Amino acid sequence: MENPREIIVIGAGLAGLSAAAGLHRRGHDVLVIDKGRGVGGRMATRRVGSLRLDHGAQFLTIRDPAIQSLVSPLLESGELFEWSRGFPEWRDGVIHPRSEGHPRFACRSGMSALPKFLSKDLDLALGEAVTTVERDGNLWTIELSGGARHQARTLLVNTPPAQLLSLLGELLERSSRTKLDVLEMDPTWAVFGEVDRDPELHGVALEFEDHPIFRFISRDHTRRTPGQPPSLVIHCHERWSRQHLESTPAEVADTVSTALRSLFGVQFVGEPQVHRWKYATPTGSLGEDCLWQPELRLGACGDWCRGGRVEGALLSGRALAAKI
Ligand SMILES: Cc1cc2nc3c(=O)[nH]c(=O)nc-3n(C[C@H](O)[C@H](O)[C@H](O)COP(=O)(O)OP(=O)(O)OC[C@H]3O[C@@H](n4cnc5c(N)ncnc54)[C@H](O)[C@@H]3O)c2cc1C
Incomplete structure (x- = not known):
């Protein structure tokens, strides 16, 4: 030793x-x-x-001055940039626009x-x-x-x-x-990959309030330099993720791909990537x-x-x- x-x-x-x-x-x-x-x-x-696809955290906020100074070199180099000021919400089967919120930052290279x-x-x-x-x-x-x-x-x-x-x-x-x-942690299944076309989500990402499967769909290519083909990261709802915790990645990919196709008419190009975050989000x-x-x-x-x-x-x- x-x-x-x-x-x-x-x-x-x-x-x-x-x-x-x-x-x-x-x-x-x-x-x-x-x-x-x-x-x-x-x-x-x-x-x-x-492609580089972010299958975990999608963005960060910079509210605290200590965080601002921690990440300032990344902000200055342009690696960290303001990605969005909030996302529309899918509720009752309709996409609702939402008013401007605080800035959400993302990294250009992932x-x-x-x-x-x-x-x-x-x-x-x-x-x-x-x-x-x-x-x-x-x-x-x-x-x-x-x-x-x-x-x-x-x-x-x-x-x-x-x-x-x-x-x-x-x-x-x-x-x-x-x-x-x-202290418990909710799980999240993530399904992600290139898609055959860029869906109309009315923003860089869409949040879901009451969908049985989806929680968040992010147009991942909007975080990269222009030119990357359209790609999506889908985070499944924590309730669905918990119910399907022991499903195989292939089963999850299949269910999510079918739901994506029926909601937005979009398909993954080839087999999507799948990742299970067993401990994704603390409930308290x-x-x-x-x-x-x-x-x-x-x-x-x-x-x-x-x-x-x-x-x-x-x-x-x-x-x-x-x-x-
Ligand atoms: C799907 C998803 C989407 C998210 N989206 C957002 C978002 O958009 N914005 C946001 O602000 N936050 C988001 N979050 C939350 C954010 O990612 C977390 O809050 C943050 O990354 C947690 O960091 P941490 O250091 O607390 O824990 P972790 O990132 O979980 O780090 C713990 C580390 O411990 C290691 N470890 C565990 N056990 C052992 C062991 N026995 N030996 C050695 N190593 C071990 C793990 O490998 C891991 O690297 C998201 C999280 C998930 C899962």
């Missing part, structure tokens, strides 16, 4: 990266570990042929540009899940699925509540466990910016702390970094 690190962050989602980047900037020694092959968690972009930017100077260990966490004296020891072990004096965890509870169990304060126990929030147990030097952050959105995740990580 290598020498103990000062800080290990489990999870390279936006909250974990925001915490790690802030600590790294202040001169701390930080290692970030994620089971995914890339950084970003639910802010994800998949390459499909020449939403994963933001986590890549946050992680550019960080020490990363990707592609292996943390399977066990133990406390030895005043050190944390964590083991990865491939058997490697790492130690650190401070441990920060950026996983959904269920994984946090299963990794840390009784090491978490009882009051935190009680709050985490009731912790009501605190983060968790921090100073006596154990143990912390946790995530969108489930405040707001269930990109901005909430970034602010949660920032708040946790400030505790250290």
Whole structure:
């Protein structure tokens, strides 16, 4: 086992990266570990042929001045741009326009540009899940699925509540466990790919209030430089996603493609991509910016702390970094 690190962050989602980047900037020694092959968690972009499709978060808001300054290099370079000021809504079988809201920003080369930017100077260990966490004296020891072990004096965890509870169990304060126990995450099935024509959605995306299958359809190509063929990202309704949690990707693709064709007369070109977000959206929030147990030097952050959105995740990580 290598020498103990000062800080290990489990999870390279936006909250974990925001915490790690802030600590790294202040001169701390930080290692970030994620089971995914890339950084970003639910802010994800998949390459499909020449296309880049955002199958997780579709946009972010920049309300807080701290987030504004965090992302300002991306805004200045034009990578992050104002994509929309709100989306029309499909309700009772009709598309209703909606008045201008606050700006929603997207990344020109795919939403994963933001986590890549946050992680550019960080020490990363990707592609292996943390399977066990133990406390030895005043050190944390964590083991990865491939058997490697790492130690650190401070441990920060950026996983959904269920994984946090299963990794840390009784090491978490009882009051935190009680709050985490009731925090649930809704799933979302995402179906996405090139389509044979650009549907008339009356905006760059369409929200669905009461459709049995759809929750959000995004014209993904409207986030890219002009010239990309029309492509859609469809997020299924959380109720439908839960009911079909154990369906196969092929079954989901089939049902969604049929519904898309009957509603808008649009077809995927070839087989669409399918991704199941088992833990997509928190149904509630912790009501605190983060968790921090100073006596154990143990912390946790995530969108489930405040707001269930990109901005909430970034602010949660920032708040946790400030505790250290
Ligand atoms: C379909 C969908 C659409 C969305 N749309 C929007 C939107 O348009 N606007 C918006 O603001 N928000 C949106 N969100 C929410 C937004 O994506 C999240 O709020 C934000 O990305 C959460 O970041 P996080 O760091 O809290 O968690 P995550 O991104 O979930 O990061 C947690 C990380 O922990 C890692 N991990 C978990 N367990 C382990 C383990 N045992 N070992 C190692 N690593 C582990 C995971 O791989 C993951 O990378 C959407 C989410 C989804 C799923």
